[in-house]
Amino acid sequence: MTEEKNVYRLQGLSCTNCAAKFEKNIRNIQTVEDVQLNFGASKLTVHGEATIEQLEDAGAFDGIKVVPEKQKVQEKKDPFWKKRENQTTFISAVFLLLGYFFSTVYGEESIQTILTFGVSIIIGGYSLIKVGLLNLTKLQFDMKTLMTIAVVGAAIIGEWGEGAVVVFLFAISEALESYSMDKARQSIRTLMDIAPNTAMIKRGKNEYEIAVEDIQIGDVMILKPGQKVAMDGEVIHGQSSINQASITGESVPVLKMIGDEVFAGTLNEEGSLEVRVTKRVEDTTISKIIHLVEEAQAEKAPSQQFVDKFAKYYTPSILLISFLVALFPPLFLGGEWNEWIYRGLAVLVVGCPCALVISTPVAIVTAIGNAARNGVLIKGGIHLEETGRLKVVAFDKTGTLTKGTPEVTSVVSLSEMNNLEILQVSASIEKFSQHPLASAILKEAKKEKIELLPVDDFQSITGKGAKATIGDQLIYIGSPNLFRETMSLSSSIEDQVKEQQLDGKTVMLLGTEHEVKGFIAVADQVRDSSFSVIKKLHKLGIQKTIMLTGDNQSTGSAIGRQLELTDVRAELMPEDKLSVIKSLREDYGKVAMIGDGVNDAPALASATVGIAMGGAGTDTALETADIALMADDLEKLPYTIALSRKTLNIIFQNVAFALGLKVLALLLIIPGWLTLWMAIFADMGATLIVVLNSLRLIRTKY
Incomplete structure (x- = not known):
């Protein structure tokens, strides 16, 4: 069951x-x-x-x-002044001011003054005192219990005005805290409102507007210019530019054609599209993002766990200190009861842990929400904090630092054949190959509008190349090692091959069993953003940037020099990458691994923080990584690290300020300088400053 x-x-x-x-x-x-x-x-x-x-x-x-x-x-959404609790606070403030007026005219102990302050306390503090007294009967000592003891105690010793001020300032503090948390939560509400609730669905010859919950996989969705996409799906008719900023953070619209994937919550800008729905509403990318962001905000970060544990012991300690301050001097040192009870109540108020408790969650919630709006999915406060402490960033090469699609960089003839003929013969043979380098040669031939030749007896030579008959001649294409098996390559050819390899290129020779006719150099092009990203990481204080690749050492070293990486580890199998990450963690502590989330899963899992590229539409990336960059955009990496570091700084500032202010206020009690209203003002001020400081993270830009 x-x-x-x-x-x-x-x-x-x-x-x-x-x-x-x-x-x-x-x-x-x-x-x-x-x-x-x-x-x-x-x-x-x-x-x-x-x-x-x-x-x-x-x-x-x-x-x-x-x-x-x-x-x-x-x-x-009620306006601020229409909320009942804010109306009672306002009425309480009116009676508070009236009470001070009466105290000036009739004196502090007059019946008019006491009654007016009493009404202010009852109106403004009714719900507070009701809950506080109930907690007291159950021996639950939270913030409202402390405040209730302070207000009732102030009234008992005749400090009615102080009690009324405590009630008023506490109500203001609660209203501001509620408003600020609402502001921090707005990031999730914004995400939830991205995708429309209905979509135009074509069934047979008819079109119906249907609620997204009732749309089935396989339904055809009609998208007109200016409409938001309601469901994830695949384009089956038409083409259009789609603004994907809400999902991936990309500012430039992406052209979508037949066969391309579209995501719920994105905006169709210009063309009309027909889209076959591929996921139910609860499985769309935006639904997964919302779910993961909410889960992330629920997970307590290490700093929050520490603060919560600290507050658990801190509150009873403050209660005990307050009790001792109120009783010890009158009982053993001949102090005035009224004076020391008053000071004890001030300790109670100023010791309230409100600012301390809220110091971390507001910062974490705000930062994770900000990141989600910018196309970065951080799956928990712990990963946010760990990212802020990173010392080493390790990159997968293919598809991360490079585009992941090899391109022909040069075609060189070493015989009577010209360059176009070398490309024509190579492409004619590679048409039958499944190798990634073959697609680069075919793409170049298509660009040059070359007509392919008829080919017979194609045969792949595993790990080395291929051979086929063109006309009456057997032609080979493949690595230099393939040709070294049947002939001795001249020093001139060996030098040219070595020169290309030192530049990070893969060389494919073309020729017969006895002669090399020419070669084609192919390289996986470095992303335009990679160099600036590496520079930004070093500026942020990352000690070591390292590339992990399965390519040969020459190719890896060439890219490493080009990008000014700290280190390059080449010719690695997946298990080797895992070993490298483990050794880096032993040497440096905090290490991030960034890859595509599929081939690099073991290394991503082993790193302190696993970061996946291109999370939109890739379930594996969303599941395996601690952080997913929703767009295939490396520029989001420095932003994520900078946001994490800023969050850590703000949490430290919040905790230090909250505790520092309380220590200062407690010291002021010794000479008797701290009044009850100053104590609540200090507590309210600390809460407000901590919250406003955390909300600065909303403005952190990509």
């Missing part, structure tokens, strides 16, 4: 403490086996049985609304 599992989206989830309490309340439902709450994505997974009413009851303390994941709901 399979366990029932339901996924919901949450509205109104305001803070990390509320999330933890909500999760705990759901666990207390008897029919619930397990629950996972993703705070960053506002998403809830429940294993077992629970009605929406039960779930909303569990979150009633924070006004949380629960909606099934697949249910389309237009989230109601």
Whole structure:
């Protein structure tokens, strides 16, 4: 029997403490086996049985609304001042100001002043005190419990004004925290709104507008100019430029023709297309991106795990310190009760771990969302942090540093045949070959508009080349080793071959059993962006850039010199690449491997961070790598490392600032300079600054 599992989206989830309490309340439902709450994505997974009413009851303390994941709901966006909690805060502020007016006119201990401050506390802090007192009965010491003790304590010792200020500033802090988390989560909402909910489907001779959930694999989708693609599919009629920026981050539209793949959420710019649907709505590339981004935001980064563990012991410690500050001096040193209770309450308020707890998740959520919008899929906070600490980047050669498609660089005649005849004969034989180098020769012949000759008795010679009869002559084409078996190559030919190989080219000789007629040099062209990418990586502080290739040492070294790589390891089998990555990790610690996610799977898995190129449409790349560059664009690599390093810096700044401010405020308590309202202002200020600092990551550009 399979366990029932339901996924919901949450509205109104305001803070990390509320999330933890909500999760705990759901666990207390008897029919619930397990629950996972993703705070960053506002998403809830429940294993077992629970009605929406039960779930909303569990979150009633924070006004949380629960909606099934697949249910389309237009989230109601109330203006800031229309939200009930903000209206009560405003009314509370009015009574707070009125209270200070009455204290000036009638004195601080007058009935008018106390009543006005009391009304301000009740209106602004009703929900806070209600939850805080309930927590206190259960001995749950979270942020709201600490605040409630501080407010009630202030009222008991006659500091009504201070209590009202604490309530008001805490409400402002909560509103700002809620607003900022909503801003950070906007990155996922933006992704979710990319693909349309309906599509025009052609069935027989009729066209219907159908909800994407009802579209089947094999249906034909009609796309007009200016329309967004609703489903992943393959073009079966027409051609058009498609803007894929939403998926791959590419700014330049891509021409799509018959047989090409299109992705849901991309924009058809100019032509009309008919597209055969190849994936269900839940399996489209954009759906996978959304799912992986949400999972990534749920996974706690090492720094967040540390902060959470620290906060677990920190809060009870603050409570104990506050208790000692309030009781020890009056009991043993003859201190004034009112004065030291007041100071104890100030410790309680300033020690609130709000800024500390939120310091990491806001930064992680914002950075992962920013990366996703720029075509980089980071599959967890741990990978984001590890990328920020990289010291070595290892590259696969083919398809990563190079274009992956060999091109003819030169045709040289060594006989009475001219260059075009050398190319014509070579292409005529290679027409029957499956080798990648053969396609380069055929492509060059097509470009030169050469007519191919009839060929008989074609035979492939494994690992060396091929032979065939043209006219009445047996012609060989292949590596220099193939010809060295039947003849002794002249020093002139050997020198020319060596010169081409030193330039990183593969040489294919053409000739008979007794004579070399000429040769063709073929090379896998280096990407235009590779050199600038390597330079940017070195500027970012990457100590070592290394290329791993199965090619010969000469070819590898030539590309290494051209790109100014730190090191080149050539003639490697897949298992050799794995060994190199392991040894690099032993020597340098943090190592990234970047490849196509298919051939390099073992090396990608072994590296500290595995980065796959061209993740769009490639399930293997999305599954095997820690990070996927959705476009086939190496330029995204420096951006990803720079974003990760900036995130690490911001997390460090946040934690240092949150703790530093608290230490400073606690020191001010010793001479009695710290008032209750200053304490809450310090806590609110720390929270606000930490959040705003994290939101700077939204502006990090590719």
